[in-house]
Amino acid sequence: MTACTANTCAPSGARVVLVSPYELGRQPFNLAQPAAWFGRADIAVACVDLAQQKLDPATFAHAEFVAIYLGMHTATRIAAAALPKIRALAPHARIAAFGLYAPVNAAWLKGLGVEAIFGGESEPDLLAWVQSGIAPAATVVRRSKIEFLLPERRGLPPLARYAKLILADDTQKLTGFAEASRGCKHLCRHCPVVPVYEGKFRVVPVEIVLADIAQQVAVGAAHISFGDPDFLNGPTHAMKVAEALHARFPDLSWDATIKVEHLLNHAALLPRLRQCGLLFIVTAVESVDDAILDKLAKGHTHADFEAALAQCRVLGIALAPTFVPFTPWTTLAGYRDLLVTLLKLELVEAVPPVQLAIRLLVPQGSYLMKLPDFAARVGAFDEAMLGYPWQADDPRVDALQADIMAWVMDAERAALPRAEVFAGLWARTHAALGEAAPPLDPAQFGAPIPHHSEPWYCCAEPTETQLASF
Template identity: 50%
Template sequence: MKVLLVSTYDLGHQPFGLASPAAWLKQAGADVRCLDLAVEEFGEDAAVDARMVAIHVPMHTATRLAETIIRRIRELNPAAHICCFGLYAPANADWLRKLGVNSIVGGEFEGPLTGLYRRLDGGEVGSHEAVHISFDKQVFLRPDRRGLPPLDRYVRLIRSDDRRGVVGYTEASRGCKHHCRHCPVVPVYDGRFRIVQRRVVMADIRHLVAQGAEHITFGDPDFFNGPGHAVATVRELHAEFPELTYDVTIKIEHLLAHAGRLPVLKETGCLFVTTAVESVEDRILALLDKGHVRADFVQAASLCRQYGIDLSPTFIPFTPWTTIRGYVDLLATVDQLGLVDSLSPIQLAIRLLVPRGSRLRDLEEWQEHEGPFDEAALSYGWVHPDPSVEGLYATVRDIVANSEEAGIGRRAVFSAIWQAAHDALGRRAPPLTAPHHRPRPPYMSEAWYCCAEPTDHQLARLRGDSGLT
């Protein structure tokens, strides 16, 4: 039986979310084809031939982009069983059903997808299946990346000396122990996390290196959810591939709790750590239940600098509780900590998304702002009570989107946002701190972000360039 696995967007990486289930499905006997619409054109023949189509929706941007693809596949192949799987599938099950999706899988998806394939092959599946969220402790297979575009068609690491390195992406764990109110992992995993066996992680890394990878991104929601597993993994990585570098995501709380492990990261080739700061206002951090305060962010930045690891912060600067003064303070803090060149500009234009199942909806402070659920945006709507904040959001988003298309550097974009924020505050913008005399931080060539709205270019590419309507 023919199975088509589809990815719409995976932050510029070769999609692990296709490669991993591909291995399981092929082992079960499926004739699998993978299609990554971030870098490939939509092929109607693949959609027409498939009995089962599984579309990966791991994040907001990918899910928004999936709408056009689902509609088109349903037009081309009315008999196909369409499944959506990933973090955003269960929360958006009703909307996906309306688009023509037959089954929804969340959590640990490889086993359920394989089970679905076997039932379809045996004629045991009806037109719709119940939402399936699995927390099984799976014994993983090495992802099968055959049939995916080569790594040189994906995101590149821009090193401090401007050399561009080929990047591979893998995962050593899934889920998260924590319950941050705004996080899309929480409604699915609810404090659970699952380990990918180290032998499987290393087998995947070997395969990625053989494909040309010079740097590995670990896509775990938090690399230090299982710090022992994490450290053992990077020690083995470095012992086998001493020239290979990598990056990880670790929350502020874990950077401080496991500060003694940071030297190991540096010694084993970690170039930078992405961390979800979200805000520098303690009140907002408490509402988000982040588990850290502003002073913790400052301390974490100092620790990473001490150990020679660049810190790449992420933010949700536009919330119902944001003020113009608070936004300016965020920019000033980034500048004072010497993180301007470490910050992807899109981080200054992120607007709070509140999908179905979000713990934010439990807060009285949120309920007074909540509007109707917007199916087009996959979020409960909200409008800031201060129109000037809405105006600043629109200005910053335009600056970031236009700068991305024009290839303008991070510091220049930050300067433009700095000026716009002070204009909104009605103050003259003071000079920014001069750049530190140290190598520019490494960063990825793909600047967009999982919790950002898709750009007009991303939407147009799927609707137009790929021949979709």
């Protein structure tokens, strides 16, 4: 472990330790950016990625401040397990939490001994906390524009240890990770970005994005994954980033997350994005039930999803949909309809199995609570699950979700192929309905698409392996 200043990485004791519990198999931008701020201030900082590293006593030996990045649910659950160990390694260190899941869980975090809570554009506030030694009495959520620096990645594990891009022919590419913006201008009710950013987003200057990509290409990255909540929140900025990236690295491929709504509204931009190296798009479809999509305020319909898929296929851009298949409104027939839709659209190979097992999370501050009568159907906030518990109207739906999640976790441990996992989901769903499962036609599974080797997801419960890895 190294302690990085603005100009050096020395094996000396760090005053500040930045911790990332989980970042979807990617080298965390949200450690590298604050590390750059501390480095510029000549404050020795160490970075620890719990997805790749053990908690090393030497790293925490001189720590005066520890800041834990809570990007989403999985990371926060892992952080809860790691906090007692961190406290034992650094008993006198002061602890802060930052990221999307920090402000909404402030009371719970304070109960765990976290003294400072930061959200939004947190870097100036993290630095002020360390420099002043004074913890803000209230949670600090900054949405105003800040200065972005070149991310300091030298204190992180090498890219080779992170998730790879797996192409359709099973060849792999070393993958880097960048962010061109943070926050989101949309207000999807279930999204954890919304309570923190409240419809605002901030762009990272093109020159910083390009320099960050360049430093990753220099160490072998052949593909870049953009972590923006939505790459087309600012289409003009996005095009500048894409064109600058392609001009400098014409052979570099990349992927991004883009809403179905944006894929349709900005369809004219997609051919140029493809020419600039866009290989595949992750899009949060969430459901194929229009009534549920309306409750989630997704801004698209089932028909829109199919239209977006068709236009991407014409352009040769793979589409990787994500889902929240289990909600309070899900029925057994509705879940079966989702599986049937994936077969009809030949998307079985395009969807990671965990996406078909996820249960809707209702964290503190969720805009779902603004729905009429929704608060009445959830229980009291459960700190163990970091959310408001709910039950489906049909208890068989909850039983099916538990069965499917257990199957997906077993399948992930056994490294089963997606088609085999889907067959298990198909059989379990029809058994829950009391029906014989129709035979599956492998021709409907579709072709494999490029995807990342990380099998898990930021909204899923952590696996036993993840909880024990550090």
